[in-house]
Amino acid sequence: MKPLEVRVPHDLGQDEVRRRLDAALVHARREYAEKVGEIDAQWEEENRMRIRLAVMGMNFDGSIDILVEELLVQLELPGMAKLFAGKIREGIEERLGGLLGSQQV
Numbered sequence: 001m002k003p004l005e006v007r008v009p010h011d012l013g014q015d016e017v018r019r020r021l022d023a024a025l026v027h028a029r030r031e032y033a034e035k036v037g038e039i040d041a042q043w044e045e046e047n048r049m050r051i052r053l054a055v056m057g058m059n060f061d062g063s064i065d066i067l068v069e070e071l072l073v074q075l076e077l078p079g080m081a082k083l084f085a086g087k088i089r090e091g092i093e094e095r096l097g098g099l100l101g102s103q104q105v
């Protein structure tokens with residue numbers, strides 16, 4: 001099955017995007033630990049983060065690629081989560097758009 005793909009525009013340099021993602025990850029681990037559990041995220045390459053987490057017993061596996069003008073988020077949605085793909089997409093766009101200053105109204 002094809003992963004959920006979300007593109008979030010930005011006009012920041014790669015280092016600044018990476019710094020903001022790292023800071024957001026620290027916040028998310030602290031804020032959502034009880035609901036989500038461990039968030040495993042690692043930079044595989046200079047511009048690619050691999051992320052794994054479990055929510056309500058469902059495992060999510062994905063990646064975030066820092067491209068020149070956008071972030072490309074790809075997320076494998078397990079079983080029942082596919083029913084909520086639209087809401088998951090909106091949540092990613094809202095959170096990352098706000099983080100990168102590109103949130104659309």
